[in-house]
Amino acid sequence: xxxxxxxxxxxxxxxxxxxxxxxxxxxxxxxxxxxxxxxxxxxxxxxxxxxxxxxxxxxxxxxxxxxxxxxxxxxxxxxxxxxxxxxxxxxxxxxxxxxxxxxxxxxxxxxxxxxxxxxxxxxxxxxxxxxxxxxxxxxxxxxxxxxxxxxxxxxxxxxxxxxxxxxxxxxxxxxxxxxxxxxxxxxxxxxxxxxxxxxxxxxxxxxxxxx
DNA sequence: ACATTAAGTGATT
DNA sequence: AATCACTTAATGT
Numbered sequence: 001x002x003x004x005x006x007x008x009x010x011x012x013x014x015x016x017x018x019x020x021x022x023x024x025x026x027x028x029x030x031x032x033x034x035x036x037x038x039x040x041x042x043x044x045x046x047x048x049x050x051x052x053x054x055x056x057x058x059x060x061x062x063x064x065x066x067x068x069x070x071x072x073x074x075x076x077x078x079x080x081x082x083x084x085x086x087x088x089x090x091x092x093x094x095x096x097x098x099x100x101x102x103x104x105x106x107x108x109x110x111x112x113x114x115x116x117x118x119x120x121x122x123x124x125x126x127x128x129x130x131x132x133x134x135x136x137x138x139x140x141x142x143x144x145x146x147x148x149x150x151x152x153x154x155x156x157x158x159x160x161x162x163x164x165x166x167x168x169x170x171x172x173x174x175x176x177x178x179x180x181x182x183x184x185x186x187x188x189x190x191x192x193x194x195x196x197x198x199x200x201x202x203x204x205x206x207x208x209x210x211x
Numbered sequence: 212a213c214a215t216t217a218a219g220t221g222a223t224t
Numbered sequence: 225a226a227t228c229a230c231t232t233a234a235t236g237t
Binding site: 149182183185186189203204205 | 233
Binding site for chain 2: 225226227228229230231232233234235236237
C-alpha cells in the first residue's frame with residue numbers, strides 16, 4: 001500500500017484531500033516495534049509524530065529514572081505537547097515510546113506553520129487533540145491534589161470495565177499500581193477494603209466488579 | 212517437589 | 225500513603 005493510500009484510509013475522514021496530499025508529500029511513514037523510543041527528553045524535535053497504527057506512550061522520567069505516563073496515543077492521535085513546544089523551543093520535554101508495534105507518520109516541524117495557516121481541518125484537529133489532553137490533565141490534577149487513592153482506584157476500575165465492556169478485569173495489582181503511580185501494597189490494601197465493602201471480588205490476576 | 216510470581220499483612224515512617 | 229520485611233497463595237516446570 002502506498003503512502004497516499006494509507007493516509008487516506010486512516011485519516012481520510014478527518015483531513016481534507018489537499019492536506020492529506022501535503023502530509024503524504026512531506027511526511028514519512030515509519031514502522032516501529034514495541035519499546036522503541038522515538039523522542040527523548042532534551043532532543044531537538046525535527047518531526048512531529050502522528051500515530052497511524054498501534055499505541056504510543058508519552059512519559060516523563062524523574063530524577064530516579066522512573067517513568068510517569070502522561071498519556072497514551074492511539075491511532076490517529078498526535079502528540080500535541082510537541083506542537084506547543086515547537087512554537088517556543090525546539091527541545092523535547094518528554095519521552096515518546098512505542099507501547100505496541102505500530103506505524104507513525106513523521107512530519108517535519110518546520111513545515112507545520114504552513115499547515116496551521118493553510119488548512120482549517122488541521123487547525124481543528126490540533127485544537128481537538130489539545131482539548132482532549134487538557135481535560136485529562138485537569139482530571140489527573142484533581143486526583144493528585146486530593147490524594148484520594150481509593151476514589152482513584154474506583155474510577156480506574158470503572159473506566160477499565162466500561163472500556164473493555166466487561167465486569168471481569170484480568171489485571172494484577174501491580175499493573176494498577178503502575179498506572180496510578182503508587183505502590184502495589186497500597187493498591188492491594190484498598191482493593192481488599194473494596195472487597196469487604198462488597199463492591200468487588202478478588203482473585204489472582206482477576207477482579208470481578210460488582211457495581 | 213520446587214521455583215516463581217501475585218497478593219496479603221503488620222509495623223514503621 | 226509509602227516502604228520494608230515477611231507470609232501465604234496460586235501457577236508454572
